[in-house]
Amino acid sequence: MSLTVTALVALLLWGTLVGLDLVSVAQTMISRPLVAGGVAGLLLGDVAAGLRVGALIELFALDVLPVGAARYPDYGPPTVGATALAAGGPWELTLGLAGTVALVGAVLGGSSLQLVRRSNATAIQEATAALAAGESRAIRRLQYGGIARDAMRSALLTAVVIAGATGAALAPIDRATAAALTVVVVGIGLAAALGGAVRSAGRGQRRTWLFGGLAAGALTAMVVWR
Protein backbone atom coordinates (compact mmCIF):
# COMPACT_ATOMS: atom_id res chain seq x y z
CA MET A 1 0.00 0.00 0.00
CA SER A 2 1.50 3.33 -1.04
CA LEU A 3 -0.21 6.69 -1.18
CA THR A 4 0.95 9.80 -3.00
CA VAL A 5 0.76 13.07 -1.07
CA THR A 6 -2.08 14.19 -3.36
CA ALA A 7 -4.06 11.01 -2.69
CA LEU A 8 -3.45 11.33 1.05
CA VAL A 9 -4.65 14.94 1.12
CA ALA A 10 -7.67 14.05 -1.04
CA LEU A 11 -8.60 11.17 1.31
CA LEU A 12 -8.21 13.39 4.38
CA LEU A 13 -10.44 16.08 2.88
CA TRP A 14 -13.03 13.54 1.77
CA GLY A 15 -12.94 11.80 5.16
CA THR A 16 -13.49 15.16 6.88
CA LEU A 17 -16.55 15.94 4.74
CA VAL A 18 -17.88 12.43 5.28
CA GLY A 19 -17.45 12.72 9.06
CA LEU A 20 -19.18 16.11 9.15
CA ASP A 21 -22.07 14.77 7.13
CA LEU A 22 -22.93 12.10 9.72
CA VAL A 23 -24.36 14.54 12.26
CA SER A 24 -23.18 18.14 12.08
CA VAL A 25 -23.62 19.45 8.57
CA ALA A 26 -25.97 18.60 5.74
CA GLN A 27 -26.65 14.88 6.27
CA THR A 28 -26.72 14.37 2.53
CA MET A 29 -25.79 10.72 3.16
CA ILE A 30 -22.25 10.99 1.79
CA SER A 31 -21.44 9.51 5.21
CA ARG A 32 -23.04 6.19 4.17
CA PRO A 33 -20.16 3.72 3.73
CA LEU A 34 -21.25 2.81 0.20
CA VAL A 35 -20.88 6.46 -0.88
CA ALA A 36 -17.80 7.16 1.24
CA GLY A 37 -16.02 4.05 -0.07
CA GLY A 38 -17.08 4.52 -3.70
CA VAL A 39 -15.77 8.08 -3.85
CA ALA A 40 -12.59 7.12 -1.93
CA GLY A 41 -12.03 4.43 -4.55
CA LEU A 42 -12.51 7.02 -7.28
CA LEU A 43 -9.92 9.28 -5.63
CA LEU A 44 -7.47 6.37 -5.49
CA GLY A 45 -8.15 5.24 -9.05
CA ASP A 46 -9.81 1.97 -8.00
CA VAL A 47 -13.57 2.48 -7.89
CA ALA A 48 -14.26 -1.26 -7.68
CA ALA A 49 -12.20 -1.62 -4.50
CA GLY A 50 -13.91 1.39 -2.92
CA LEU A 51 -17.33 0.01 -3.74
CA ARG A 52 -16.41 -3.41 -2.31
CA VAL A 53 -15.19 -1.91 0.98
CA GLY A 54 -18.16 0.48 1.04
CA ALA A 55 -20.69 -2.28 0.40
CA LEU A 56 -19.13 -4.49 3.08
CA ILE A 57 -19.21 -1.77 5.75
CA GLU A 58 -22.66 -0.68 4.60
CA LEU A 59 -23.93 -4.10 5.69
CA PHE A 60 -22.83 -3.24 9.23
CA ALA A 61 -24.20 0.31 9.01
CA LEU A 62 -27.64 -1.06 8.10
CA ASP A 63 -27.75 -2.55 11.60
CA VAL A 64 -27.61 0.95 13.13
CA LEU A 65 -30.60 3.22 13.70
CA PRO A 66 -29.19 6.68 14.54
CA VAL A 67 -32.25 7.85 16.46
CA GLY A 68 -32.54 10.35 19.30
CA ALA A 69 -29.59 10.32 21.65
CA ALA A 70 -28.44 6.82 20.63
CA ARG A 71 -24.71 6.05 20.64
CA TYR A 72 -23.52 4.50 17.40
CA PRO A 73 -20.28 3.80 15.54
CA ASP A 74 -19.06 6.21 12.86
CA TYR A 75 -18.49 4.11 9.74
CA GLY A 76 -17.85 6.89 7.19
CA PRO A 77 -14.27 8.16 7.70
CA PRO A 78 -13.00 4.64 8.57
CA THR A 79 -14.41 3.38 5.25
CA VAL A 80 -12.49 6.15 3.47
CA GLY A 81 -9.25 5.25 5.28
CA ALA A 82 -9.68 1.50 4.83
CA THR A 83 -10.24 1.86 1.09
CA ALA A 84 -6.59 2.88 0.84
CA LEU A 85 -5.68 -0.63 2.03
CA ALA A 86 -7.91 -2.40 -0.49
CA ALA A 87 -7.14 -0.26 -3.54
CA GLY A 88 -4.88 -1.79 -6.15
CA GLY A 89 -4.87 -5.32 -4.73
CA PRO A 90 -6.90 -8.49 -5.36
CA TRP A 91 -10.09 -7.81 -3.39
CA GLU A 92 -10.50 -11.41 -2.22
CA LEU A 93 -7.28 -10.97 -0.22
CA THR A 94 -7.54 -7.33 0.86
CA LEU A 95 -11.23 -6.90 1.68
CA GLY A 96 -11.22 -8.78 5.00
CA LEU A 97 -8.27 -6.86 6.36
CA ALA A 98 -9.60 -3.52 5.07
CA GLY A 99 -12.99 -4.35 6.58
CA THR A 100 -11.39 -5.15 9.93
CA VAL A 101 -9.47 -1.86 9.93
CA ALA A 102 -12.71 -0.01 9.10
CA LEU A 103 -14.64 -1.76 11.88
CA VAL A 104 -11.98 -0.91 14.48
CA GLY A 105 -12.02 2.65 13.15
CA ALA A 106 -15.81 2.75 13.47
CA VAL A 107 -15.54 1.92 17.18
CA LEU A 108 -13.00 4.73 17.61
CA GLY A 109 -15.28 7.00 15.59
CA GLY A 110 -18.21 6.29 17.89
CA SER A 111 -16.12 7.20 20.94
CA SER A 112 -14.83 10.34 19.26
CA LEU A 113 -18.42 11.48 18.63
CA GLN A 114 -19.04 11.28 22.38
CA LEU A 115 -15.98 13.45 23.03
CA VAL A 116 -17.24 16.10 20.61
CA ARG A 117 -20.69 16.03 22.20
CA ARG A 118 -19.21 16.47 25.65
CA SER A 119 -17.00 19.34 24.54
CA ASN A 120 -20.02 20.98 22.87
CA ALA A 121 -21.83 20.75 26.22
CA THR A 122 -18.84 22.29 28.01
CA ALA A 123 -18.72 25.17 25.51
CA ILE A 124 -22.45 25.77 26.02
CA GLN A 125 -22.05 25.78 29.81
CA GLU A 126 -19.31 28.39 29.46
CA ALA A 127 -21.61 30.54 27.33
CA THR A 128 -24.64 30.22 29.62
CA ALA A 129 -24.68 33.90 30.56
CA ALA A 130 -24.46 35.06 26.94
CA LEU A 131 -27.22 32.65 25.93
CA ALA A 132 -29.44 33.84 28.78
CA ALA A 133 -28.88 37.42 27.59
CA GLY A 134 -30.07 36.50 24.09
CA GLU A 135 -26.76 37.19 22.33
CA SER A 136 -27.04 35.90 18.77
CA ARG A 137 -23.26 36.19 18.44
CA ALA A 138 -22.80 33.61 21.20
CA ILE A 139 -25.12 31.18 19.38
CA ARG A 140 -23.16 31.63 16.15
CA ARG A 141 -19.84 31.16 17.97
CA LEU A 142 -21.07 27.94 19.60
CA GLN A 143 -22.39 26.65 16.31
CA TYR A 144 -19.17 27.31 14.37
CA GLY A 145 -17.12 25.92 17.27
CA GLY A 146 -19.16 22.69 17.29
CA ILE A 147 -18.75 22.25 13.55
CA ALA A 148 -15.01 22.98 13.75
CA ARG A 149 -14.59 20.37 16.52
CA ASP A 150 -16.42 17.78 14.43
CA ALA A 151 -14.30 18.63 11.38
CA MET A 152 -11.13 18.11 13.44
CA ARG A 153 -12.52 14.85 14.80
CA SER A 154 -13.33 13.59 11.30
CA ALA A 155 -9.93 14.55 9.87
CA LEU A 156 -8.13 12.95 12.79
CA LEU A 157 -10.22 9.79 12.57
CA THR A 158 -9.49 9.47 8.85
CA ALA A 159 -5.77 10.00 9.50
CA VAL A 160 -5.71 7.40 12.29
CA VAL A 161 -7.47 4.84 10.10
CA ILE A 162 -5.10 5.51 7.19
CA ALA A 163 -2.18 5.00 9.60
CA GLY A 164 -3.82 1.79 10.84
CA ALA A 165 -4.33 0.64 7.26
CA THR A 166 -0.66 1.31 6.50
CA GLY A 167 0.33 -0.78 9.53
CA ALA A 168 -2.09 -3.57 8.61
CA ALA A 169 -0.68 -3.69 5.07
CA LEU A 170 2.72 -4.53 6.57
CA ALA A 171 1.35 -7.34 8.76
CA PRO A 172 2.72 -10.80 7.83
CA ILE A 173 -0.59 -12.34 6.79
CA ASP A 174 -0.53 -15.22 4.31
CA ARG A 175 -3.00 -15.54 1.42
CA ALA A 176 -5.17 -18.19 3.06
CA THR A 177 -5.58 -16.11 6.23
CA ALA A 178 -6.35 -12.98 4.22
CA ALA A 179 -9.02 -14.85 2.24
CA ALA A 180 -10.44 -16.35 5.45
CA LEU A 181 -10.74 -12.86 6.94
CA THR A 182 -12.71 -11.71 3.89
CA VAL A 183 -15.11 -14.65 4.19
CA VAL A 184 -15.55 -14.09 7.95
CA VAL A 185 -16.24 -10.35 7.72
CA VAL A 186 -18.63 -10.80 4.78
CA GLY A 187 -20.54 -13.54 6.63
CA ILE A 188 -20.98 -11.39 9.72
CA GLY A 189 -21.78 -8.31 7.63
CA LEU A 190 -24.67 -10.21 6.06
CA ALA A 191 -25.86 -11.15 9.56
CA ALA A 192 -25.68 -7.49 10.62
CA ALA A 193 -27.78 -6.26 7.68
CA LEU A 194 -30.34 -9.04 8.04
CA GLY A 195 -30.45 -8.74 11.83
CA GLY A 196 -31.12 -5.01 11.59
CA ALA A 197 -33.80 -5.55 8.97
CA VAL A 198 -35.55 -8.25 11.00
CA ARG A 199 -35.45 -6.10 14.14
CA SER A 200 -36.90 -3.08 12.32
CA ALA A 201 -39.52 -5.23 10.60
CA GLY A 202 -41.17 -6.38 13.81
CA ARG A 203 -44.06 -8.73 13.13
CA GLY A 204 -46.15 -6.68 10.75
CA GLN A 205 -46.42 -6.10 7.03
CA ARG A 206 -42.81 -4.97 6.84
CA ARG A 207 -41.61 -8.47 7.71
CA THR A 208 -43.63 -9.91 4.81
CA TRP A 209 -42.01 -7.38 2.48
CA LEU A 210 -38.58 -8.23 3.89
CA PHE A 211 -39.06 -11.91 3.05
CA GLY A 212 -40.50 -10.93 -0.33
CA GLY A 213 -37.37 -8.86 -0.97
CA LEU A 214 -35.14 -11.77 0.03
CA ALA A 215 -36.95 -14.06 -2.41
CA ALA A 216 -36.80 -11.47 -5.20
CA GLY A 217 -33.10 -10.87 -4.52
CA ALA A 218 -32.37 -14.61 -4.61
CA LEU A 219 -34.23 -14.99 -7.91
CA THR A 220 -32.42 -11.99 -9.41
CA ALA A 221 -29.07 -13.43 -8.27
CA MET A 222 -29.90 -16.72 -10.01
CA VAL A 223 -30.77 -14.88 -13.23
CA VAL A 224 -27.74 -12.57 -13.14
CA TRP A 225 -25.11 -15.17 -12.25
CA ARG A 226 -26.53 -18.36 -13.71
Next chain:
Amino acid sequence: MRGRLRALLRLFAVQGTWNYERMLGVGMGYAAEPLLDDLKRADPQRHTDAVVRSAEFFNCNPNLAGLALGAEVRAEYDGAPSAQIARLRTALCSPLGALGDQLFWAGLVPALVGLALAAVAIGARLWAVLGFLVAYNAVRLYTAHWSLRTGLSAGMEVGAAISRSWVPKAAAGIGPAAGFGVGFSVPLVAVWFLRPFPATAALGALGLTALGLGAAYVGGARYGALRYALAAVLVTLLVRMVLR
Protein backbone atom coordinates in the same frame (compact mmCIF):
# COMPACT_ATOMS: atom_id res chain seq x y z
CA MET B 1 -40.79 38.05 7.18
CA ARG B 2 -37.33 37.93 5.60
CA GLY B 3 -34.49 35.43 6.00
CA ARG B 4 -36.35 32.27 4.94
CA LEU B 5 -33.65 31.07 2.56
CA ARG B 6 -30.88 31.68 5.10
CA ALA B 7 -32.90 29.88 7.76
CA LEU B 8 -33.46 26.96 5.39
CA LEU B 9 -29.74 26.71 4.67
CA ARG B 10 -28.93 26.95 8.38
CA LEU B 11 -31.36 24.11 9.09
CA PHE B 12 -28.95 21.81 7.26
CA ALA B 13 -26.51 22.41 10.11
CA VAL B 14 -29.11 22.20 12.88
CA GLN B 15 -27.09 19.45 14.61
CA GLY B 16 -23.81 21.39 14.44
CA THR B 17 -23.65 21.78 18.23
CA TRP B 18 -25.36 18.49 19.15
CA ASN B 19 -24.90 17.67 22.85
CA TYR B 20 -26.67 15.76 25.61
CA GLU B 21 -27.88 18.90 27.43
CA ARG B 22 -29.62 21.07 24.83
CA MET B 23 -29.43 18.53 21.98
CA LEU B 24 -30.50 20.50 18.84
CA GLY B 25 -31.24 23.62 20.89
CA VAL B 26 -28.32 25.82 19.86
CA GLY B 27 -28.67 24.70 16.23
CA MET B 28 -32.32 25.76 16.32
CA GLY B 29 -31.28 29.14 17.69
CA TYR B 30 -28.74 29.47 14.88
CA ALA B 31 -31.38 28.66 12.23
CA ALA B 32 -33.93 31.01 13.85
CA GLU B 33 -31.62 34.04 13.80
CA PRO B 34 -32.32 35.26 10.20
CA LEU B 35 -36.07 34.79 10.67
CA LEU B 36 -36.10 36.84 13.87
CA ASP B 37 -34.25 39.82 12.33
CA ASP B 38 -37.45 41.76 11.54
CA LEU B 39 -38.62 41.34 15.14
CA LYS B 40 -35.48 43.14 16.32
CA ARG B 41 -36.69 46.39 14.74
CA ALA B 42 -40.36 45.94 15.68
CA ASP B 43 -39.91 44.86 19.31
CA PRO B 44 -36.30 44.64 20.60
CA GLN B 45 -37.25 43.14 23.98
CA ARG B 46 -39.43 40.48 22.40
CA HIS B 47 -36.57 39.74 19.99
CA THR B 48 -34.11 39.20 22.86
CA ASP B 49 -36.57 36.87 24.63
CA ALA B 50 -37.23 35.01 21.38
CA VAL B 51 -33.49 34.47 20.79
CA VAL B 52 -33.13 33.06 24.32
CA ARG B 53 -36.08 30.69 23.80
CA SER B 54 -34.89 29.62 20.34
CA ALA B 55 -31.64 28.16 21.72
CA GLU B 56 -33.12 26.24 24.65
CA PHE B 57 -33.41 22.45 24.80
CA PHE B 58 -34.92 20.91 21.71
CA ASN B 59 -34.73 17.53 20.03
CA CYS B 60 -36.37 15.98 17.00
CA ASN B 61 -35.42 14.43 13.69
CA PRO B 62 -33.32 17.09 11.87
CA ASN B 63 -35.26 16.66 8.63
CA LEU B 64 -38.49 17.86 10.27
CA ALA B 65 -36.92 20.54 12.48
CA GLY B 66 -38.22 23.21 10.10
CA LEU B 67 -41.77 22.54 11.28
CA ALA B 68 -40.89 23.42 14.86
CA LEU B 69 -38.67 26.31 13.83
CA GLY B 70 -41.30 27.86 11.57
CA ALA B 71 -44.10 27.37 14.10
CA GLU B 72 -42.06 28.90 16.92
CA VAL B 73 -40.99 31.93 14.86
CA ARG B 74 -44.56 32.51 13.64
CA ALA B 75 -45.78 32.33 17.26
CA GLU B 76 -43.13 34.91 18.26
CA TYR B 77 -44.33 37.33 15.55
CA ASP B 78 -47.97 36.67 16.54
CA GLY B 79 -47.12 37.67 20.12
CA ALA B 80 -48.05 34.33 21.70
CA PRO B 81 -47.29 34.10 25.45
CA SER B 82 -43.81 32.78 26.20
CA ALA B 83 -45.11 29.85 28.29
CA GLN B 84 -47.27 28.76 25.37
CA ILE B 85 -44.29 28.86 22.98
CA ALA B 86 -42.21 26.82 25.43
CA ARG B 87 -45.03 24.26 25.67
CA LEU B 88 -45.31 24.09 21.87
CA ARG B 89 -41.56 23.44 21.62
CA THR B 90 -41.73 20.66 24.22
CA ALA B 91 -44.84 19.14 22.68
CA LEU B 92 -43.26 18.93 19.21
CA CYS B 93 -40.12 17.03 20.28
CA SER B 94 -41.58 13.52 20.47
CA PRO B 95 -43.90 13.50 17.43
CA LEU B 96 -41.35 15.15 15.13
CA GLY B 97 -38.68 12.76 16.41
CA ALA B 98 -40.81 9.65 15.97
CA LEU B 99 -42.23 10.64 12.57
CA GLY B 100 -38.89 11.76 11.16
CA ASP B 101 -37.00 8.72 12.44
CA GLN B 102 -39.64 6.39 11.01
CA LEU B 103 -39.75 8.23 7.69
CA PHE B 104 -36.02 8.77 7.16
CA TRP B 105 -33.75 6.61 9.35
CA ALA B 106 -35.93 3.49 9.48
CA GLY B 107 -37.64 4.00 6.12
CA LEU B 108 -36.22 5.99 3.24
CA VAL B 109 -32.53 5.44 4.03
CA PRO B 110 -32.58 1.62 4.31
CA ALA B 111 -34.95 1.36 1.32
CA LEU B 112 -32.66 3.41 -0.94
CA VAL B 113 -29.42 2.00 0.46
CA GLY B 114 -30.75 -1.53 -0.11
CA LEU B 115 -31.56 -0.75 -3.74
CA ALA B 116 -28.19 0.96 -4.24
CA LEU B 117 -26.35 -2.05 -2.77
CA ALA B 118 -28.26 -4.38 -5.07
CA ALA B 119 -27.47 -2.16 -8.07
CA VAL B 120 -23.76 -2.07 -7.18
CA ALA B 121 -23.73 -5.85 -6.83
CA ILE B 122 -25.14 -6.34 -10.34
CA GLY B 123 -22.67 -3.91 -11.88
CA ALA B 124 -24.12 -0.38 -11.74
CA ARG B 125 -20.93 0.85 -10.00
CA LEU B 126 -20.92 4.57 -9.11
CA TRP B 127 -24.18 5.21 -10.99
CA ALA B 128 -25.96 3.37 -8.18
CA VAL B 129 -24.29 5.65 -5.63
CA LEU B 130 -25.22 8.74 -7.62
CA GLY B 131 -28.81 7.55 -7.99
CA PHE B 132 -29.04 6.98 -4.24
CA LEU B 133 -27.72 10.47 -3.45
CA VAL B 134 -30.02 12.20 -5.94
CA ALA B 135 -33.13 10.30 -4.81
CA TYR B 136 -32.49 10.80 -1.09
CA ASN B 137 -31.58 14.46 -1.35
CA ALA B 138 -34.55 15.26 -3.59
CA VAL B 139 -36.86 14.01 -0.83
CA ARG B 140 -34.79 15.66 1.89
CA LEU B 141 -34.70 19.07 0.18
CA TYR B 142 -38.42 18.97 -0.53
CA THR B 143 -39.15 17.97 3.09
CA ALA B 144 -36.94 20.73 4.52
CA HIS B 145 -38.59 23.38 2.33
CA TRP B 146 -42.10 22.06 3.03
CA SER B 147 -41.41 21.82 6.79
CA LEU B 148 -40.27 25.41 7.18
CA ARG B 149 -43.06 26.77 4.97
CA THR B 150 -45.73 24.75 6.82
CA GLY B 151 -44.40 25.71 10.24
CA LEU B 152 -44.29 29.41 9.32
CA SER B 153 -47.85 29.42 8.02
CA ALA B 154 -49.38 27.24 10.75
CA GLY B 155 -47.76 28.76 13.85
CA MET B 156 -49.42 27.42 17.01
CA GLU B 157 -51.68 25.23 14.83
CA VAL B 158 -48.73 23.25 13.52
CA GLY B 159 -49.86 20.03 15.24
CA ALA B 160 -53.06 19.97 13.21
CA ALA B 161 -51.14 20.88 10.05
CA ILE B 162 -48.80 17.92 10.59
CA SER B 163 -51.59 15.43 11.19
CA ARG B 164 -53.37 16.60 8.00
CA SER B 165 -50.17 16.44 5.94
CA TRP B 166 -48.49 13.69 3.91
CA VAL B 167 -45.89 13.00 6.61
CA PRO B 168 -47.79 10.53 8.87
CA LYS B 169 -49.01 8.56 5.84
CA ALA B 170 -45.53 8.46 4.29
CA ALA B 171 -43.95 7.42 7.61
CA ALA B 172 -46.40 4.54 7.91
CA GLY B 173 -46.10 3.52 4.27
CA ILE B 174 -42.32 3.56 3.81
CA GLY B 175 -41.64 0.62 6.20
CA PRO B 176 -42.49 -2.15 3.72
CA ALA B 177 -40.29 -0.50 1.08
CA ALA B 178 -37.39 -0.49 3.55
CA GLY B 179 -37.96 -4.16 4.36
CA PHE B 180 -38.07 -5.03 0.65
CA GLY B 181 -35.01 -2.92 -0.24
CA VAL B 182 -32.75 -4.47 2.38
CA GLY B 183 -34.15 -7.96 1.77
CA PHE B 184 -33.58 -7.61 -1.99
CA SER B 185 -29.96 -6.53 -1.54
CA VAL B 186 -28.78 -9.26 0.83
CA PRO B 187 -28.80 -12.29 -1.54
CA LEU B 188 -27.29 -10.22 -4.36
CA VAL B 189 -24.50 -8.85 -2.17
CA ALA B 190 -23.89 -12.32 -0.71
CA VAL B 191 -23.44 -13.88 -4.15
CA TRP B 192 -21.37 -10.91 -5.39
CA PHE B 193 -18.95 -11.32 -2.50
CA LEU B 194 -18.87 -15.09 -2.08
CA ARG B 195 -19.01 -16.35 -5.69
CA PRO B 196 -15.22 -16.41 -6.23
CA PHE B 197 -14.62 -18.49 -3.10
CA PRO B 198 -14.83 -22.30 -2.85
CA ALA B 199 -18.25 -23.66 -1.84
CA THR B 200 -16.95 -24.66 1.61
CA ALA B 201 -15.81 -21.10 2.33
CA ALA B 202 -19.11 -19.66 1.12
CA LEU B 203 -21.00 -22.13 3.30
CA GLY B 204 -18.77 -21.15 6.24
CA ALA B 205 -19.66 -17.49 5.67
CA LEU B 206 -23.37 -18.31 5.56
CA GLY B 207 -22.91 -20.36 8.74
CA LEU B 208 -21.47 -17.28 10.42
CA THR B 209 -24.47 -15.31 9.13
CA ALA B 210 -26.85 -17.83 10.66
CA LEU B 211 -24.87 -17.83 13.92
CA GLY B 212 -25.00 -14.02 14.02
CA LEU B 213 -28.75 -13.99 13.43
CA GLY B 214 -29.21 -16.59 16.16
CA ALA B 215 -27.04 -14.58 18.56
CA ALA B 216 -29.04 -11.42 17.74
CA TYR B 217 -32.28 -13.29 18.43
CA VAL B 218 -31.07 -14.75 21.74
CA GLY B 219 -28.94 -11.81 22.88
CA GLY B 220 -31.34 -9.04 21.91
CA ALA B 221 -29.97 -5.60 22.70
CA ARG B 222 -26.81 -7.09 24.28
CA TYR B 223 -25.71 -8.51 20.90
CA GLY B 224 -23.64 -6.24 18.66
CA ALA B 225 -22.66 -7.24 15.11
CA LEU B 226 -19.55 -5.08 15.32
CA ARG B 227 -18.28 -6.84 18.45
CA TYR B 228 -19.14 -10.24 16.96
CA ALA B 229 -17.19 -9.39 13.79
CA LEU B 230 -14.10 -8.21 15.67
CA ALA B 231 -14.16 -11.27 17.95
CA ALA B 232 -14.52 -13.57 14.92
CA VAL B 233 -11.58 -11.86 13.17
CA LEU B 234 -9.46 -12.36 16.27
CA VAL B 235 -10.40 -16.05 16.50
CA THR B 236 -9.67 -16.49 12.78
CA LEU B 237 -6.21 -14.95 13.17
CA LEU B 238 -5.45 -17.14 16.21
CA VAL B 239 -6.66 -20.31 14.51
CA ARG B 240 -4.62 -19.53 11.39
CA MET B 241 -1.54 -18.88 13.56
CA VAL B 242 -1.92 -22.25 15.26
CA LEU B 243 -2.50 -24.05 11.95
CA ARG B 244 0.58 -22.53 10.27
